[in-house]
Amino acid sequence: MTSLPLMFGPASRRVFGVFHPAEADRAENTAVLICPPFGQEGLRTHRFFKVLAERLSRTGIATLRFDFYGSGDSPGDESEGEFDGWRRDLCCAHEELRRRAPGASIVWIGARLGATLAVLAARSGRCDPVRLVLWEPVIDGRRYARLLREDHVTAIDTTFCIPDVAWRRSLAQEPDALPTEALGTSLSPALRAQLAALVPESLPLTALHDTLVLASPDEERTAQWAADQQSRHMPVRLGYFKHQLDWTSDPYPNSAMVPADALNRLQGAIHE
């Protein structure tokens, strides 16, 4: 079934989305909202989530993909990117999906910073997802910013035959500095401050919905965070999951864009 590109949200802050209606003869009582990652990770996973949405749609699950304001195909400048606005975008997307799939229970699938924003938005109480599927959520903003910086420097080293060593030198001299840009995306002052303040303790889950956390087996901090939430009696489960998707690389032929194991894992996560 043909997907529908659309704009939604308040006039002053429209965002772009693509709605994949459920195939009529198989329609389920579930709908999925996909919360994409930030910056290059979001661009890198565009195709992955498009294919996932098509698969879900074919199995009777209406799905909405969208781009946060100032990212992807949405209006807005990257300099306006920050958590509070993005959290509101996510709730607008939830309402849009509810309008297009009335009566369906809505599951949020969030990846990386999109998963973090899903936790923050669900906690606000403005929308009512029945389940969060959090794929490698960012729970430590400084660590995430450092990773983006390292990948940025690696990208510069790789792309330029004669790279500007100032990038690598700056990383060595100030390893904990929050970057103003990473992999072609600007980080606003507000976003940098929010990343600096983002720690596992600032992301408590609520009991309003189920949560499934998908993390790499070597991500001990994420496992610890999930365990902490369980000890608070929150309905959360942890699933270990390794995949071949490189979050920040360019879409080169030798880098998997839509790894089948990841597709299958996320598709299964809707109901498990």
Next chain:
Amino acid sequence: MNETTQTPVRFGPADALMGMLTAPVQQAPAGVACLMFNMGANHRVGPRRINVKLAHMLAARGVSSLRFDLGGVGDSDALDTSPELLTRAVHSLQAAMDVAERMLGVRQFAIVGMCSGVEHSMAAAAADPRVVAVSLFDGFAFPERRARWERNLRRALAAPAHPSFPGKAKRWLQRHFLRSHSTTPLPGFFAEKRTPDDNAAWFSTTLRGLVERKVAVQLLYSGSLHVCDRGRDQLGALGRESYTQGLQYEFMAEVDHTVCTERGQQLFLKSVGDWVTDRCFGASTERRSQSRPHAGTEHAMPTTWAAP
């Protein structure tokens, strides 16, 4: 972005293609609109979202644009209009012109093509008289012996200190000596179908045809792939042909192939944005100064300008 409207569209055969129209609302739009599309497997927003940034910049100057996915790429469904990828790309570009013509009322187009999009842009321009300008980034390059020597020498001198050197050297050895399955392209996949000579002949013939039809051409080359340039080096012998003398040529030393840095993006946007704006409004200086005070009329670029 209050001064622009953004309208997602589905178009083309069976509505297979998806794109985003960006148009100014507070001023009369230019008579020429800009088309942007995929670079490789990146979806229509372009590498590092550069197409969106360019679309916003152009709309603020009064230029409408359509960024879209070719059939089978990004959000667009595959077209079955031809077995040839290049022909299908031309069909996608022509469908984009059709929908932009209907929705924007423009009849002429400037196309921005990056990397793999260069060949598609040139082929569409050759096939369709509605194309009046093409901006081509990191497309065909034919450096001659002196330019190749200088490039390779600079690379070699920088290699020992290059952080990526061990990995690149390993991959080079694997490619050239081991011939392992992982480094040898499968027949028909990721493999050049045309020889370098065929490429040069196609580029030369197509470019000459565009110039004779008075299609404006901008040729841009990144510093990450080509390292250095002493004046139209990437055109090789074609740079001495009379029909290439009127083309705008720029080597952008600080810009990389996927515009990964903010500085590189600024340089790219200024160069392409100014050039496309000029082509869309016509290159009259009087018109520029009267109607578009923000459009750059100076090119204070810290990069090498090789155009005469």
